[in-house]
Amino acid sequence: MIRMLLRALGPEYAPPVRRTVALMTTTAVVEGLSYALLVPVLRALFGSTPDDVWPWLIAFGAAVAVYAVLRYVSDLSGFRVGTTLLRGMYVRLGDHLARLPIGWYGAGRVGEVSVLASRGVLQAMGVIAHLLAPFISAAVTPLTIVVVMLAFHWQLGLAALVGVPIVAAIQRWTGRSMAAGDAQRAERDHEATGRVIEFLQAQPVLRAGGRTAERFRLLDDSLHELQRASRRSTLSTLPGVLGLTLTVQAMFTVLLVLGTYLALGGQIGAAEILAILVLAARCADPLLSLAEVGGQLRVARSVLARLDTVLRTEPLPEPREPIQPERHDLEFESVAFRHGDRTVIENLSLSVPEGQRLAVVGPSGAGKSTLLQLLARFYDVDAGAVRVGGVDVRAITTEVLMAQIAIVFQDVYLFDATIEENVRLGRPDAADADVRAAVTAARLDEVIERLPGGAATTVGEGGALLSGGERQRVSIARALLKNAPIVLLDEVSSALDPLNEAAVHDGIERLMKGRTVVMVAHRLRTVQRADHVIFLDNGRIIAQGNHNDLLHRDPRYSDFWKASMTPAANL
Structure with missing residues (x-):
């Protein structure tokens, strides 16, 4: 023993x-x-x-x-x-x-x-x-x-x-x-x-x-x-x-x-x-x-x-001779990924030029969120390669890779600390002026003004004392403060009320400006802002192009989009 x-x-x-x-x-x-x-x-x-x-x-x-x-x-x-x-x-x-x-x-x-x-x-x-x-x-x-x-x-x-x-x-x-x-x-x-x-x-x-x-x-x-x-x-x-x-x-x-x-x-x-x-x-x-x-x-x-x-559970291996990416374009080359016995991504190839926005749409379980996780190297691929700036993510240290990426998920977790402390997680050494600018850009200042403690208000475990929209604004402010060149968005407004949705979209638009973006999208407003759209099903790209072209020339995409726009689908 x-x-x-x-x-x-x-x-x-x-x-x-x-x-x-x-x-x-x-x-x-x-x-x-x-x-x-x-x-x-x-x-x-x-x-x-x-x-x-x-x-x-x-x-x-x-x-x-x-x-x-x-x-x-x-x-x-x-x-x-x-x-x-x-x-x-x-x-x-x-x-x-x-x-x-x-x-x-x-x-x-x-x-x-x-x-x-x-x-x-x-x-x-x-x-x-x-x-x-x-x-x-x-x-x-x-x-x-x-x-x-x-x-x-x-x-x-x-x-x-x-x-x-x-x-x-x-x-x-x-x-x-x-x-x-x-x-x-x-x-x-x-x-x-x-x-x-x-x-x-x-x-x-x-x-x-x-x-x-x-x-x-x-x-x-x-x-x-x-x-x-x-x-x-x-x-x-x-x-x-x-x-x-x-x-x-x-x-x-x-x-x-x-x-x-x-x-x-x-x-x-x-x-x-x-x-x-x-x-x-x-x-x-x-x-x-x-x-x-x-x-x-x-x-x-x-x-x-x-x-x-x-x-003794092995973490993902760190590269012995790490490479620093000089660009911020993204690429999937013949990627395959399995989770247990299930193939989630199969022989997928795509690229996102630096500074452009890619929207990923498709039915539930198609592998959309998995694409974001593979980019952030939450997993390693089973075949193929995921590259950032032409460099395989497996050849980049975790610290350097995470510094290149800001992630905003649909389910936001906040620590049981103040609003300001949660925002500062994006860049702990940021100046106060930078924090205030990020808070304003995310329209989090509107929330802070309503709270008795202002930015010093404790949000509770997981952010339980804030609403879903307010938590999203904290998350966006955190990502803005980080100022990373690559942004990954997992549909952040699908369950928000109209007021919070407008504020979150405003913050997201500021966050995406001038950055390489991959976003999982469910709403027309999000998809229309994308430079390129891929329709994913069963881990494969079955259609790609811009939204208007796909809507008119691909019946599978058109049927999916019409179904997602029905009142029942948006409840």
Whole structure:
């Protein structure tokens, strides 16, 4: 598990972890050796000269004091290293998630990442701080005591040593029997988390349907499955706990019977047998705690394995010898792209000259938004090439490529910060005058004037405190402030009211001026502003030209456009 932890975090964390493990092991050995002094203490106490016990008592007290200091230092080291690892894991996970392709973030990833980034990381990194010391103590201290027994009386020590492989076998068997249950519980936990998020996001729909008072069946089912999986996982631990308890009790009974036999035969004194039994009793507590600590370690290991899987997910490769594009024209050359088993784009070729506007139209699922995502390299193509300024996007660093592109999507996400802070994401070092100019150009100033806090108004999580049109204006202002030469638009006004639509179109027009633009379009006003239009269906270009030409010479485009212009299609 430590190897997996260090693989996830990196080799720079290995030295402090190894030092902490060595310190905890030393502490456990000293604890076991301190118990060895009970033998001469009891031997002197029950012997003919009880006063001889004092030097041994002083030695025992000194050994206990050394153990206490070592335990304090090792626990403190564990907490410090655990805190360092926790910080390192959050940084590593955050950096890695930011580098993963957008296609990795499927519908189920929100719940998975939420669990891993909160409870999961705490569980995995808590191993060093809270679980490692008890586990090492539970394993090493009894072994040290067994060695002490062998040193004092080989027959009793050998009898105790027989129980060691039995305990190890029970722990191994318990771990294997619980593995399936732990995996199933983790899966159900992930599913339930996703359902909780879905339940919260579905509140408008549930309330509109008059279902606010009744339970959400999908959430109920997932919680019941989680409950059943947790019950099965808990029950699977009982055989191991029971077997460990019986083994420890059997070992103690064997030592008691053997010691009594040897004492009656005169081969060992009463004081020695009493000391050996005390040592055996001291073995029992840490051994019995192995079941509980081992179960917690297995859970942490399961979480760490999932973290390791995420961290080993390969991000899109960065070019070894990056090329800086000098122009801003765009090109798709024989591009093919598959998502899972489905072909989204097939053998598509097109070009957009610098400074011109391309409109992409077509039915839902035709691959329109995918074209924008391939340009921004949210995915890598399976065949062909996507070029910016004549350079394959795979030969451009992510930082340089993103600096060339401003993206405005239909669904705008804003951070729970002020309006100004959300706008400044486009260019954090922008001067105040540039921010005000972008706000005015996007007609966001009209929104700011209505708000009590002005530009310092907090927008809420995801921009929940603003309307859809207001969020779009923030997004456009952000793109204007970025001032990138290439603009990608995924129909940003299809669900806006007329007032906001006019304001957004005004901002979009300013954003597109003088730039290379690719826009997914659904409305006549948007398409008519384009220099070139392609009609996409099933990932292929089936017609292209300007809007008026296509409307008159291509019946498929004409039929699609007439259907999109019906009142029902515009509701």
